[in-house]
Amino acid sequence: MNDEAGIRKHIEEANNKALELMRLSRPILVDIKRAKDILPKMKKNSIFHAGPPIDWNRMCGPMRGAIVGTMIFEGFATSWNDALELIRKGGIDFSSNHDHDAVGPMAGVISPSLPILVVKDRSNGKTCYARFVENRVQFGLFDQESVKVLRYWSEKLSPPLGKAIRKSKGIDLKPMMARALHMGDELHNRPAAGTLLFASTILPHLLKVCSPNEVLEVTKYLSENDIFFLCMSMAACKAITKAAHGIQFSTIVTVMARNGTTFGIKVSGLGDDWFTGEANMIKGLYFPGYSHEDANPDIGDSAITETAGIGAFALAGSPAILALIGGSAEDAIKYTYEMRKITNSLNDTFTLPIINFQGTATGIDIRKVMRTGITPVIDTAIAHRHEGGGYIGAGLVRAPLDPFKNALHAYGRKYKLV
Amino acid sequence: MNDEAGIRKHIEEANNKALELMRLSRPILVDIKRAKDILPKMKKNSIFHAGPPIDWNRMCGPMRGAIVGTMIFEGFATSWNDALELIRKGGIDFSSNHDHDAVGPMAGVISPSLPILVVKDRSNGKTCYARFVENRVQFGLFDQESVKVLRYWSEKLSPPLGKAIRKSKGIDLKPMMARALHMGDELHNRPAAGTLLFASTILPHLLKVCSPNEVLEVTKYLSENDIFFLCMSMAACKAITKAAHGIQFSTIVTVMARNGTTFGIKVSGLGDDWFTGEANMIKGLYFPGYSHEDANPDIGDSAITETAGIGAFALAGSPAILALIGGSAEDAIKYTYEMRKITNSLNDTFTLPIINFQGTATGIDIRKVMRTGITPVIDTAIAHRHEGGGYIGAGLVRAPLDPFKNALHAYGRKYKLV
Numbered sequence: 001m002n003d004e005a006g007i008r009k010h011i012e013e014a015n016n017k018a019l020e021l022m023r024l025s026r027p028i029l030v031d032i033k034r035a036k037d038i039l040p041k042m043k044k045n046s047i048f049h050a051g052p053p054i055d056w057n058r059m060c061g062p063m064r065g066a067i068v069g070t071m072i073f074e075g076f077a078t079s080w081n082d083a084l085e086l087i088r089k090g091g092i093d094f095s096s097n098h099d100h101d102a103v104g105p106m107a108g109v110i111s112p113s114l115p116i117l118v119v120k121d122r123s124n125g126k127t128c129y130a131r132f133v134e135n136r137v138q139f140g141l142f143d144q145e146s147v148k149v150l151r152y153w154s155e156k157l158s159p160p161l162g163k164a165i166r167k168s169k170g171i172d173l174k175p176m177m178a179r180a181l182h183m184g185d186e187l188h189n190r191p192a193a194g195t196l197l198f199a200s201t202i203l204p205h206l207l208k209v210c211s212p213n214e215v216l217e218v219t220k221y222l223s224e225n226d227i228f229f230l231c232m233s234m235a236a237c238k239a240i241t242k243a244a245h246g247i248q249f250s251t252i253v254t255v256m257a258r259n260g261t262t263f264g265i266k267v268s269g270l271g272d273d274w275f276t277g278e279a280n281m282i283k284g285l286y287f288p289g290y291s292h293e294d295a296n297p298d299i300g301d302s303a304i305t306e307t308a309g310i311g312a313f314a315l316a317g318s319p320a321i322l323a324l325i326g327g328s329a330e331d332a333i334k335y336t337y338e339m340r341k342i343t344n345s346l347n348d349t350f351t352l353p354i355i356n357f358q359g360t361a362t363g364i365d366i367r368k369v370m371r372t373g374i375t376p377v378i379d380t381a382i383a384h385r386h387e388g389g390g391y392i393g394a395g396l397v398r399a400p401l402d403p404f405k406n407a408l409h410a411y412g413r414k415y416k417l418v
Numbered sequence: 419m420n421d422e423a424g425i426r427k428h429i430e431e432a433n434n435k436a437l438e439l440m441r442l443s444r445p446i447l448v449d450i451k452r453a454k455d456i457l458p459k460m461k462k463n464s465i466f467h468a469g470p471p472i473d474w475n476r477m478c479g480p481m482r483g484a485i486v487g488t489m490i491f492e493g494f495a496t497s498w499n500d501a502l503e504l505i506r507k508g509g510i511d512f513s514s515n516h517d518h519d520a521v522g523p524m525a526g527v528i529s530p531s532l533p534i535l536v537v538k539d540r541s542n543g544k545t546c547y548a549r550f551v552e553n554r555v556q557f558g559l560f561d562q563e564s565v566k567v568l569r570y571w572s573e574k575l576s577p578p579l580g581k582a583i584r585k586s587k588g589i590d591l592k593p594m595m596a597r598a599l600h601m602g603d604e605l606h607n608r609p610a611a612g613t614l615l616f617a618s619t620i621l622p623h624l625l626k627v628c629s630p631n632e633v634l635e636v637t638k639y640l641s642e643n644d645i646f647f648l649c650m651s652m653a654a655c656k657a658i659t660k661a662a663h664g665i666q667f668s669t670i671v672t673v674m675a676r677n678g679t680t681f682g683i684k685v686s687g688l689g690d691d692w693f694t695g696e697a698n699m700i701k702g703l704y705f706p707g708y709s710h711e712d713a714n715p716d717i718g719d720s721a722i723t724e725t726a727g728i729g730a731f732a733l734a735g736s737p738a739i740l741a742l743i744g745g746s747a748e749d750a751i752k753y754t755y756e757m758r759k760i761t762n763s764l765n766d767t768f769t770l771p772i773i774n775f776q777g778t779a780t781g782i783d784i785r786k787v788m789r790t791g792i793t794p795v796i797d798t799a800i801a802h803r804h805e806g807g808g809y810i811g812a813g814l815v816r817a818p819l820d821p822f823k824n825a826l827h828a829y830g831r832k833y834k835l836v
Contacts, residue, residue: 320601
């Protein structure tokens with residue numbers, strides 16, 4: 001192929017198709033199940049994690065801490081040293097969440113017994129999965145107190161919530177997300193309205209199938225954990241971007257994910273390959289006693305929200321989040337407009353009242369990123385760089401340029417453009 | 419007194435005191451009771467209404483319709499003609515809500531058997547009251563279908579909700595309102611986040627004292643009526659402004675209310691007197707089939723929200739409301755800043771993330787209104803001008819200048835400044 005205008009038309013058509021599939025995507029929350037009962041390739045000794053694939057030796061502190069915490073939860077080990085021994089013997093089979101259509105916040109570790117959300121895309125029948133959100137193990141803590149959070153989720157919360165979700169015949173997430181965006185959420189670091197809307201929607205089903213104690217337990221948890229809806233937002237965004245994946249010639253990014261060491265992307269027209277670069281440091285606000293020195297580089301699958309056009313791409317609509325991540329309302333609006341330079345559409349579902357109900361910039365195009373040198377902006381929490389260090393702040397980070405550069409080179413090779 | 423600087427200092431001190439009392443005010447929702455059981459001066463044949471006092475002959479269509487609908491609910495009459503006969507015979511004792519520390523949305527009609535919210539100000543022990551919100555009778559409808567709404571509230575909703583509120587030992591409204599303002603509410607036309615937050619807060623108490631059916635009934639109602647929190651917002655704002663009332667020399671407005679014919683204000687330093695002018699027409703958006711021609715002038719006690727520094731004074735933080743009332747996000751921000759020209763402080767509790775967490779303009783000063791010619795902006799629903807016409811749109815309206823002019827003249831006379 002050397003007809004440049006012809007190629008360009010071909011790419012535009014492919015990207016339009018990918019964007020149309022994102023628009024049509026209709027993620028429905030259908031269940032909560034133990035990972036081993038629903039993830040086809042999860043083995044007894046599997047541990048899935050956030051970001052692109054990575055060996056134990058290259059993993060960052062919070063990822064290692066989260067893995068050990070989860071191994072203790074599973075009964076694979078009883079201590080840090082115990083866990084290390086098993087890992088060094090090759091006893092654990094590590095794998096990237098995204099390679100199994102799953103996502104997890106921060107370290108994002110998913111193990112066989114951990115309950116995960118199951119989201120089915122009504123537009124195409126595909127299923128995606130998400131780990132729930134908490135603020136301990138996923139930030140690298142692995143003490144007993146932290147592991148207890150996974151047990152609490154597994155034993156106390158998932159059973160009644162799962163019953164209610166099944167009773168509901170499925171919770172339609174996209175309209176709920178659209179509504180939350182009109183209520184000051186950006187659905188990544190701030191999903192507070194989403195959590196309230198979900199709580200309100202699930203309540204009649206909880207009341208139908210659960211005991212009064214179970215209802216109290218679940219609703220108390222939801223009212224005290226306003227970050228909860230993030231896992232639903234991530235699951236929905238995974239389904240939305242998955243819908244656009246696998247379109248020949250498309251240059252649209254369908255995955256952005258970080259393991260705390262590297263930042264990886266996948267591209268619609270480039271199959272299952274990861275394109276990676278070094279993860280950046282986050283600019284943000286720290287909890288008292290912590291500083292930039294303590295911070296791990298960017299980590300987590302939650303950048304799937306930006307990949308789907310929300311998160312920092314919707315920052316203009318969520319100025320309240322600035323109290324957590326820093327910056328001014330003017331900056332927030334600036335970022336929202338800036339992302340139009342590297343995307344191919346304005347979202348038809350996710351709109352922002354503050355920019356007069358225009359849609360968020362959606363569909364990151366690797367060509368536009370390389371042409372402008374502008375990389376996606378992401379808002380995120382900050383983990384301590386040491387295992388056991390925990391949650392220390394939140395802020396904004398840019399994706400590195402390398403993954404996009406590597407993807408564009410691979411694109412040139414695959415489609416014989418070079 | 420003729421020392422102008424001295425007088426000015428006196429006034430500033432009085433206004434600072436009034437504003438300090440607004441800041442200290444801490445309205446707690448403590449109960450729901452039938453009006454006759456809690457309003458000290460409500461008689462068997464009393465009907466209280468929104469806005470300044472007005473005779474039946476001068477009342478607008480929606481006010482008349484709402485009164486007749488409420489009389490049918492009470493069993494005072496069975497039809498329009500029946501009700502008219504009783505009214506013409508002097509059988510009904512009309513009175514203004516505000517003259518009883520009560521507020522009601524739109525026509526705002528309160529009758530003896532109607533359940534009302536009871537809010538106690540923890541800072542001063544004073545009690546205020548608010549009629550609940552619905553979208554039929556308060557807009558002047560009086561058919562059986564509409565009257566049924568009052569019966570439903572009275573028989574089905576108030577008893578369990580009242581039990582839960584009493585069980586809670588009181589719901590602290592100010593923090594809930596502050597949080598809702600960070601979630602895109604302006605707490606007048608858009609109290610959607612407030613309703614979700616209230617539902618989440620009251621739920622554990624509902625679960626403790628109500629039957630499963632009652633819990634379902636109440637929570638279903640709350641999830642389907644996202645305007646519900648307006649009555650709590652109004653009750654709280656009444657308590658906040660009441661706290662500032664009665665300070666000698668203060669020029670701060672403590673009441674703005676409309677009966678659909680006249681617009682009335684009260685001023686902290688001017689006792690119980692009303693100062694009135696003709697109510698303005700609203701600029702806004704109409705439901706299909708309706709236009710400006712069908713509209714009644716501005717009506718309702720809900721402008722108590724603007725009096726307390728929210729509603730249209732917080733419009734910048736609630737751009738989603740523009741889908742209902744019209745206008746651009748830029749206008750919304752402009753109004754929020756403009757109101758600083760006629761007020762004496764920025765609110766310490768009610769802050770807006772979009773203007774970098776600055777407080778809303780609070781404490782309207784009749785001197786500043788007269789000096790600038792700028793009158794308060796109010797967002798509001800629009801009622802059809804005929805009884806039985808109902809809810810036809812929503813928009814923005816300006817307070818007329820006359821009430822402020824009349825108040826300033828009265829101030830000059832009272833304090834011997836002229």
